[in-house]
Amino acid sequence: xxxxxxxxxxxxxxxxxxxxxxxxxxxxxxxxxxxxxxxxxxxxxxxxxxxxxxxxxxxxxxxxxxxxxxxxxxxxxxxxxxxxxxxxxxxxxxxxxxxxxxxxxxxxxxxx
Amino acid sequence: xxxxxxxxxxxxxxxxxxxxxxxxxxxxxxxxxxxxxxxxxxxxxxxxxxxxxxxxxxxxxxxxxxxxxxxxxxxxxxxxxxxxxxxxxxxxxx
Numbered sequence: 001x002x003x004x005x006x007x008x009x010x011x012x013x014x015x016x017x018x019x020x021x022x023x024x025x026x027x028x029x030x031x032x033x034x035x036x037x038x039x040x041x042x043x044x045x046x047x048x049x050x051x052x053x054x055x056x057x058x059x060x061x062x063x064x065x066x067x068x069x070x071x072x073x074x075x076x077x078x079x080x081x082x083x084x085x086x087x088x089x090x091x092x093x094x095x096x097x098x099x100x101x102x103x104x105x106x107x108x109x110x111x112x
Numbered sequence: 113x114x115x116x117x118x119x120x121x122x123x124x125x126x127x128x129x130x131x132x133x134x135x136x137x138x139x140x141x142x143x144x145x146x147x148x149x150x151x152x153x154x155x156x157x158x159x160x161x162x163x164x165x166x167x168x169x170x171x172x173x174x175x176x177x178x179x180x181x182x183x184x185x186x187x188x189x190x191x192x193x194x195x196x197x198x199x200x201x202x203x204x205x206x
Contacts, residue, residue: 010117013162017124020158023151024131033143036135040151048154051121052176055161059170069173070161073180077157080184084150087191092143095194 005061012054019047032100033092041085048077118165125158146190153183 026039056070093108132155136148157179164172193199 006114010114013121013165014117016158017121017128020128020155021124024128027135027148027151028131033141033147036144037147040147044151044154048157051158051161055165058165062168063170067170067173069170069177073157073173073176076177077154077180080180081150081154084184084187084191085147087188088143088146088150091191091195092141095143097141097143 005057009054009057009061012050012057016047016050016054019043019050023047032103033097034089034099037085037089037092041082045077045081048081049074052077118162122162122166125155125162129155129159142194146187146194149190150183150187153179153186156183 020043023040023043026043027036030036030039052070052074056067056074059065059067059070099106129152132148132151136145136152139145139148157176160172160175160179164170189199
């Protein structure tokens with residue numbers, strides 16, 4: 001029973017770190033600021049949620065108590081991190097950062 | 113086995129931090145750098161969580177909440193500065 005919780009915690013940590021590596025790869029490889037933000041704000045949010053769930057399970061099986069500070073952190077990051085990504089993208093568009101030269105659709109161009 | 117997974121996790125988080133730092137230094141526009149800073153803030157939270165597992169103590173878990181709140185406020189302030197040119201407006205009639 002305890003070994004199952006430990007293996008689950010290790011799996012959650014490894015999945016979170018894999019998602020972090022995916023977002024780092026995306027921020028290096030993708031062509032403009034909108035696609036980079038698309039990669040980072042989604043995959044690193046899910047990665048930090050996995051890592052915090054792994055930490056929660058670890059402390060649950062090590063000390064036997066459920067740490068609600070981690071639960072609060074999970075809820076807070078899940079609510080605020082996509083909002084921060086949206087605000088950066090919006091300010092990038094309104095301050096005139098160019099899109100990728102092969103992108104085909106710009107729905108906000110008429111309202112600028 | 114858990115120690116091996118923990119070491120792999122620390123190594124992967126460090127590598128992704130290197131990737132974010134590359135974009136923070138090289139990024140051609142200012143919003144690129146803000147995106148990289150936001151991602152570095154999220155990555156620091158992961159480091160705090162992993163370090164509290166390594167030291168086997170729950171004393172650092174407030175730092176997770178503090179880093180989350182501070183990184184969100186910093187990103188919002190940067191976005192508002194880039195969009196309007198000032199963070200706190202003086203004009204009341206708007």
